[in-house]
Amino acid sequence: MMNDIKEILIDKDQLAERVRELGEEISADYAGKEILMIGVLRGAVIFMADLARAISVPVALDFMAVSSYGASTSSSGVVRILKDLDEELDGRHVLIVEDIIDSGLTLNYLVENLKSRRPASVKLCTLLNKPSRRKAPVHVDYNGFTIPDYFVVGYGLDFAEKYRNLPFIGVLKPEAYGG
Numbered sequence: 489m490m491n492d493i494k495e496i497l498i499d500k501d502q503l504a505e506r507v508r509e510l511g512e513e514i515s516a517d518y519a520g521k522e523i524l525m526i527g528v529l530r531g532a533v534i535f536m537a538d539l540a541r542a543i544s545v546p547v548a549l550d551f552m553a554v555s556s557y558g559a560s561t562s563s564s565g566v567v568r569i570l571k572d573l574d575e576e577l578d579g580r581h582v583l584i585v586e587d588i589i590d591s592g593l594t595l596n597y598l599v600e601n602l603k604s605r606r607p608a609s610v611k612l613c614t615l616l617n618k619p620s621r622r623k624a625p626v627h628v629d630y631n632g633f634t635i636p637d638y639f640v641v642g643y644g645l646d647f648a649e650k651y652r653n654l655p656f657i658g659v660l661k662p663e664a665y666g667g
C-alpha cells in the first residue's frame with residue numbers, strides 16, 4: 489500500500505492532536521447536553537471512533553450510508569440513501585461526522601434531510617475540507633483540516649475500498665488510480 493502513496497499530508501500525531509482539540513471544543517459547546525453523533529458510512533468510521541472518545545459529554549451513535557462516488561474519484565452528483573438511521577431525531581442534538589467534504593453535494597443533501605426530521609439542532613464536523621472543489625454550499629461547524637485539491641486516502645478514506653486502514657492521510661500517486 490505504501491508504494492501507492494506520493495506523500496504523507498497529515499501524519500498520525502497531527503491527526504491525534506487535532507482530534508483531541510476538536511473533542512475539547514465540542515465538549516465545551518455541548519456542556520450539559522447529550523449529542524447524537526451521526527457517522528456517514530463508511531469513510532467517517534475511523535475518525536468518529538477517535539472523536540467520540542475525545543468528547544466528554546454523553547454521546548449516542550448512529551450511522552447513515554449514502555453514496556455519490558462509487559469507484560470513481562469525482563462525484564456523480566446523485567446522492568442515494570443506502571442505509572437510513574435507526575434513531576428518531578425529534579428534539580435531539582445531532583452532530584454529523586464526515587471524513588471529507590469535497591463538492592459538498594453529499595452534505596448539502598444530508599443536512600437538509602436531517603433538519604426536516606425536527607432535531608433540536610444540527611451541526612457538522614468534518615475531518616477534511618476541500619473548499620476549492622465546492623459545487624453546493626455547506627456550513628461546516630467543526631473543521632479538522634483544510635486541504636488542497638488532492639485525492640487523499642487513509643484514516644478511513646478510500647480509493648475503490650482500499651487504503652482505509654492507513655494510519656495517516658496520504659496523497660495517492662496518480663498511477664494508483666489510473667490518472
Ligand SMILES: O=P(O)(O)OC[C@H]1O[C@H](OP(=O)(O)OP(=O)(O)O)[C@H](O)[C@@H]1O
Pocket residue numbers: 528529530531532554555556557558563586587588589590591592593594595645646
Ligand atoms: O462533498 P462530496 O463531493 O459529496 O464528497 C464527500 C463524500 O464522498 C465520500 O464518500 P464516498 O461516497 O466515497 O463513500 P465512503 O465514505 O464509503 O468512502 C466522503 O466520505 C463523503 O461522504
Ligand code: HPA
Pocket residue numbers: 557588590638639640641645646647
Ligand atoms: O480525496 C478524497 N479521497 C477519498 N474519498 C473522497 N471523497 C471525496 N474526496 C475524496
